[in-house]
Amino acid sequence: MTETPLTPALPVTDPAGPGRTRTVLCAVAIASCVPYLSLKTAWIAGSRIGIPDGSVLLEHRALMAVANSVTVLMDGAVIVLALLLTQVWGRRVPAWLPAVPLWIAGGLLLPIMVGFPVQLLTHAFTGAPSRRAGDKPFLDEWVFGVVYTGFIVQGLALGTLFVLYARERWSHVWRGRVWDLPTAATGRTLKVTAVAAAVLALFPATMRLLWACGATTGLSATRIEQRTADFYVLEGISAVFVAVAVTGVLLIAFRRGRALPLRTPLAMAWLGSGAVGCWGVWLLIAAVLPGGEEGEQASGLMALTYAVGMIVGLLVVTGTVSFLRRRGA
Numbered sequence: 250m251t252e253t254p255l256t257p258a259l260p261v262t263d264p265a266g267p268g269r270t271r272t273v274l275c276a277v278a279i280a281s282c283v284p285y286l287s288l289k290t291a292w293i294a295g296s297r298i299g300i301p302d303g304s305v306l307l308e309h310r311a312l313m314a315v316a317n318s319v320t321v322l323m324d325g326a327v328i329v330l331a332l333l334l335t336q337v338w339g340r341r342v343p344a345w346l347p348a349v350p351l352w353i354a355g356g357l358l359l360p361i362m363v364g365f366p367v368q369l370l371t372h373a374f375t376g377a378p379s380r381r382a383g384d385k386p387f388l389d390e391w392v393f394g395v396v397y398t399g400f401i402v403q404g405l406a407l408g409t410l411f412v413l414y415a416r417e418r419w420s421h422v423w424r425g426r427v428w429d430l431p432t433a434a435t436g437r438t439l440k441v442t443a444v445a446a447a448v449l450a451l452f453p454a455t456m457r458l459l460w461a462c463g464a465t466t467g468l469s470a471t472r473i474e475q476r477t478a479d480f481y482v483l484e485g486i487s488a489v490f491v492a493v494a495v496t497g498v499l500l501i502a503f504r505r506g507r508a509l510p511l512r513t514p515l516a517m518a519w520l521g522s523g524a525v526g527c528w529g530v531w532l533l534i535a536a537v538l539p540g541g542e543e544g545e546q547a548s549g550l551m552a553l554t555y556a557v558g559m560i561v562g563l564l565v566v567t568g569t570v571s572f573l574r575r576r577g578a
Contacts (some may be wrong), residue, residue: 267335271410278331278406281399282324288392289321299392306387312538323357326350327403334410340418351411352566356523357531358404364486365397368479377478422576423515427500428507435502436575442568443495443502446561450495453525453558456550457488467550487528491558494521494565501572518569526562529555 267275291298293314300306306313333339333347371377459466461484465473472480497517500506506514533555536547547555 271335271413274406274410275331275335278403279328281402282327284395284399285324286321289317293317299389301389304387327354327407330354330407331410334414352523353527354407355520356527358400359520359524360486360528361397361400362404364483367482371478371482375478422573423512425511427504427509427511430504434576436571438571439502439568442564443498446564447495447499449557450491450561453554453561454488454491456554457484461485461488467548469546469548490521490524493517494525494562497521498565498568518565522562522565525558526566529559529562533559
């Protein structure tokens with residue numbers, strides 16, 4: 250067995266600046282934030298553009314103003330990240346500064362980047378409506394197209410910028426293949442967190458698969474009534490991300506799939522943990538917020554599913570980070 254040398258990548262000190270490709274990607278990422286930020290700012294100011302009469306968004310104005318303000322800050326952070334990944338000064342900041350927000354951003358954007366196109370294909374091939382007849386309207390249909398298209402562009406631009414950034418700064422930690430890893434490289438923390446994540450993941454993965462297949466176990470009354478093809482698609486995709494995250498961290502921890510390039514299971518663990526953990530947090534917050542009538546709030550089993558998913562994501566990323574730190578030491 251050979252060990253891959255871990256010579257750190259040399260710092261980039263290119264006086265010529267970021268180059269045309271990164272500059273264009275940065276501009277695209279920033280421009281893609283404009284529609285979402287414009288809509289959210291208008292809603293905070295009291296506008297009802299894109300919000301039809303009878304929308305549930307009109308029932309809790311103060312709560313929605315707070316939520317919209319938070320999401321404006323979150324999308325504004327995309328602009329900061331795009332600049333950090335593009336400019337030379339961004340390569341000198343502590344590693345956690347770009348890594349943490351990019352893990353969160355990737356975790357929130359990736360399910361949308363996968364789910365929205367699949368939903369469109371489902372509607373196109375099956376003719377299934379996006380909303381059941383008689384359901385309260387949420388937003389005008391055009392809003393989803395504008396916002397989700399912007400999210401997809403953001404994800405693609407930020408993702409490409411991060412790959413270019415990480416390749417220059419940290420490429421030495423994922424060189425070689427899984428079989429190049431010495432036993433000591435994985436460490437106890439990685440093995441323990443990988444096993445714990447795999448065991449806990451059985452619960453949210455099972456619940457998501459049941460819901461994707463049409464089971465109503467644990468669903469609130471309102472959620473059961475409002476299920477559409479979109480619901481089944483998203484639940485199925487959520488189950489897949491749980492499997493991807495756990496598979497990635499297990500491959501690294503126990504050096505399975507030895508012929509795989511190391512970057513493959515690392516990407517699975519990093520992206521999968523973000524999707525599972527960050528959406529677990531987001532859905533859990535939505536589940537515990539006050540609802541309207543009885544039956545509209547998320548059930549206890551739904552909240553538990555989201556909470557365990559959040560824990561699984563955090564365990565996987567904790568193990569992955571511990572591996573990266575040992576690998577780069």
